[in-house]
Amino acid sequence: MNNSSQNIARKDMVNKDAADDDLFSITPRHPDSRLEVGWLFLYHKLPPDQWFGADYAYKTSGWIKVHTNIRKRQRILLQISTAYQSGEFDWSEYRSQMLKRVSMHILKLHQHHGVEDAGFFPEFIAMYPKLAPAFEILGCDHERLDALLDELQEQNDLLARSEIEDKALAEQLHQTLVDATDLLSQHLTDEEDLVIPILGLRQG
Numbered sequence: 366m367n368n369s370s371q372n373i374a375r376k377d378m379v380n381k382d383a384a385d386d387d388l389f390s391i392t393p394r395h396p397d398s399r400l401e402v403g404w405l406f407l408y409h410k411l412p413p414d415q416w417f418g419a420d421y422a423y424k425t426s427g428w429i430k431v432h433t434n435i436r437k438r439q440r441i442l443l444q445i446s447t448a449y450q451s452g453e454f455d456w457s458e459y460r461s462q463m464l465k466r467v468s469m470h471i472l473k474l475h476q477h478h479g480v481e482d483a484g485f486f487p488e489f490i491a492m493y494p495k496l497a498p499a500f501e502i503l504g505c506d507h508e509r510l511d512a513l514l515d516e517l518q519e520q521n522d523l524l525a526r527s528e529i530e531d532k533a534l535a536e537q538l539h540q541t542l543v544d545a546t547d548l549l550s551q552h553l554t555d556e557e558d559l560v561i562p563i564l565g566l567r568q569g
Contacts, residue, residue, distance in 0.1 A: 395554035404499045407562035421565035428564060431477060432553050438470045443546055446539040456530040463538075467521040471514045478507045489563055499559055506552040513545045 393400050394413060416425050442463070449459040486500045520538040527534060 393555070393558050395551050395558075397551060398555055398558065399502050399551075400499060400555055400558055404496055404559065407493075407566060408558050411562040411565045413558075413561075416561055416565065424567070425561050425565045428560060429557065432557060435474065435477070435549065435553065438466065438473070439542075439546055439549055442466055442470060443542050446535070446542050449535055450539055459535065460524055460527075464521065464525055467517060471518050471521075474514060475511065478511065482507060485560075489560065492563065492567070496559065503552065503556055503559070506548065506555075510545065510548055510552065513541060513548065517541045517545065 392398075393405070393408070400408075411421065415421060416429065445454070445459065445462045445466075448454045449456075454462065482504060486504065490497050490500055517538065520534065520541060523531075523534055524538065
């Protein structure tokens with residue numbers, strides 16, 4: 366190989382390496398994402414800064430809105446619980462604020478998980494079999510979240526019957542909310558990084 370050919374070959378290799386580096390420079394948004402690099406081929410085609418672009422928003426915004434509402438409800442519950450723990454709310458106000466929100470939040474989350482498990486996730490796996498292990502992680506998250514939600518519902522039922530202040534119950538409920546918030550934060554972000562590009566890039 367002459368010098369000219371070697372220079373061209375080296376240039377092609379540099380360009381390929383640069384393209385590979387650029388492809389994987391976009392990282393998942395959650396610092397502890399469970400999504401492997403090989404599962405993010407659609408994420409790199411449609412990164413988060415394009416999710417609300419004119420070509421994609423009509424396909425992606427519905428899912429993102431549902432997740433935004435989930436995060437909002439979870440955040441409000443945790444804020445109310447934290448306010449009671451810090452003495453900002455008395456028992457009566459705490460119960461009033463929690464009881465009217467917890468059951469609805471749980472119901473909506475169970476409904477959301479059911480639709481995903483029975484419909485969307487199998488559909489997405491059929492479209493991209495390579496992503497089956499990633500959706501298995503999300504499915505396991507649903508099982509863990511559903512267990513936490515069942516625990517939260519039991520605690521909320523006890524709260525409904527506890528007109529006399531029960532600080533131990535409130536602490537247990539608060540810890541369940543913290544655990545659910547942490548898991549939801551990772552789950553929703555990983556799910557979006559996987560699902561939103563599928564929705565945005567699919568035809569129709």
